[in-house]
Amino acid sequence: MALYSAAAAVLAGLERGEGGLKSLVYNSGFPHVRQLYALVSETLRYASVLEKLLDGAALLQAEKKLPPQLAKVLVYDLLFGKGLKCGGRWKALARRHRARLEAELARMKVRQKVSRNEDLLSPEKAVSAAGEWARAGWPPCVGSSGGMCLTCLPPAASQVPRYVRVNTLKTCVDDVIDFFKRQGYAYLGKAASMEELKALSGKKFLLDLHLPELLVFPSQTDLHDNLLYTSGHIILQDKASCLPAFLLGPVAGSHVIDACAAPGNKTSHLAAILKNKGQIFAFDVDPKRVATMNTLLTRAGVTGCQLAQQDFLTVDPRDPKYSRVTHILLDPSCSGSGMVTRGPGEEAASSAERLQALSGFQRRVLNHALSFPALKRLVYSTCSLHQEENEDVVQAVLQKWGSAFRLVTAFPSWPCRGLAAFSGAESCLRASPAETLTHGFFVAMLERCEEGAAAPSSLPATAKEHPQPGEGTEPGAAPKKRKKKK
Numbered sequence: 001m002a003l004y005s006a007a008a009a010v011l012a013g014l015e016r017g018e019g020g021l022k023s024l025v026y027n028s029g030f031p032h033v034r035q036l037y038a039l040v041s042e043t044l045r046y047a048s049v050l051e052k053l054l055d056g057a058a059l060l061q062a063e064k065k066l067p068p069q070l071a072k073v074l075v076y077d078l079l080f081g082k083g084l085k086c087g088g089r090w091k092a093l094a095r096r097h098r099a100r101l102e103a104e105l106a107r108m109k110v111r112q113k114v115s116r117n118e119d120l121l122s123p124e125k126a127v128s129a130a131g132e133w134a135r136a137g138w139p140p141c142v143g144s145s146g147g148m149c150l151t152c153l154p155p156a157a158s159q160v161p162r163y164v165r166v167n168t169l170k171t172c173v174d175d176v177i178d179f180f181k182r183q184g185y186a187y188l189g190k191a192a193s194m195e196e197l198k199a200l201s202g203k204k205f206l207l208d209l210h211l212p213e214l215l216v217f218p219s220q221t222d223l224h225d226n227l228l229y230t231s232g233h234i235i236l237q238d239k240a241s242c243l244p245a246f247l248l249g250p251v252a253g254s255h256v257i258d259a260c261a262a263p264g265n266k267t268s269h270l271a272a273i274l275k276n277k278g279q280i281f282a283f284d285v286d287p288k289r290v291a292t293m294n295t296l297l298t299r300a301g302v303t304g305c306q307l308a309q310q311d312f313l314t315v316d317p318r319d320p321k322y323s324r325v326t327h328i329l330l331d332p333s334c335s336g337s338g339m340v341t342r343g344p345g346e347e348a349a350s351s352a353e354r355l356q357a358l359s360g361f362q363r364r365v366l367n368h369a370l371s372f373p374a375l376k377r378l379v380y381s382t383c384s385l386h387q388e389e390n391e392d393v394v395q396a397v398l399q400k401w402g403s404a405f406r407l408v409t410a411f412p413s414w415p416c417r418g419l420a421a422f423s424g425a426e427s428c429l430r431a432s433p434a435e436t437l438t439h440g441f442f443v444a445m446l447e448r449c450e451e452g453a454a455a456p457s458s459l460p461a462t463a464k465e466h467p468q469p470g471e472g473t474e475p476g477a478a479p480k481k482r483k484k485k486k
Helices: 002-015 021-026 033-045 047-057 068-079 089-096 098-112 129-135 173-182 194-198 239-248 265-274 287-299 352-370 391-401
Strands: 162-166 186-190 204-207 214-217 234-236 255-258 279-284 305-309 325-330 377-382 405-408 429-431 441-448
Touching (some): 002 021, 047 068, 068 098, 162 173, 162 239, 173 204, 173 214, 239 265, 325 352, 391 405, 391 441
Parallel strands (some): 255 325, 279 305
16 A cells, blocks of 8 residues: 555645655655656656546545545556555555446547547657656666665665755744653754754754754655644745745745746745745746645645746736735756756756747846846846856846846855856855755746946846845845945
């Protein structure tokens, strides 16, 4: 039964937008990763067929305690897989409805005039999980378990810790630490170096050395069923993904736009920074992602946030509704090449044509964001490794805006800086599994120049001008003006 429960948990995580398929599978704690990945992949491939079967057979109406994700997994293996392998009451339940499910499947085939199960799928779905696995470049293990051993995982995936952001809208760091200690975890204090994070094992955890509300656990720690997570007191979010909102640092009462907001982790982080005081406008064009985001934000206790199913490029900057927007977080669609759970074969999908199309979109949306009249600060971020989506986009947009905006140093003490694609690129920051123990990420912070200020890329802010978080005002904030010496 552990396999089906784990698969159902991964499906639920995907629906809530908590990560990609591979990251959720790797972090599930299930020992046979390849087996779990294959089952979830195939269930997803047959998802539309399974939903029709469940509706036609009225299974969920008859069995009200059966979670829909678990129902899909069970019905997939019962009718399309190798047969149910689990024991217990769920196996008995599924077999009790087998005749009705098989009859509904037969009716579907008659209606669609097909004879094979595979023919029920749309052409784009007619690729097996085994084929997907092979295309990702991961060979099967030679062990007897049938699962994937650690040597078959992408190398970066096993070295990135489990990061836990404390949701300060509902609790505080000290209370969360005490809760985990009561659950048998050993708290080791605040980390002093990356090496301490890398050495974490067992039921030990640390406070992150950079971000004040981020706890760090060993990479295989699974907290999806933990009470703090299900109640919204903690958010499972990679450290690099926490940087954009942290660096944007709007003060309480600010009006903020999250331009490409779903699934909502960064939006909830912004709300926590604002202490639910102010206004957030969050946009995403996909209705399912907006629905997922609404669920996440409700669970996190977020108020003062207006969700809109809308393409940010269609938002009118001159609309009076946005006249007080001073901060924008822009994390647009990108190649995702920095995600550590991507396989070698997936990186090849980032062709020159695709990167050109993505960077074109990213330039348009960044230009659009800078056109909001009251804007003071903008953070641009991607989970991409490609210069075309990062430094090149920022350089092109800054050149277009001339002296209106400047690039300022984001988090001066951060060890991994932007590529030297242009003068000032060192003000940007990058993240990587090897150097920062995170997913690959890029962040640039732009501020509106005061009249007569220097051009944006010619005089990037220095570490001395911009204090580290906790040493000045807000993270990466512009310094207070110094009095001239007499």
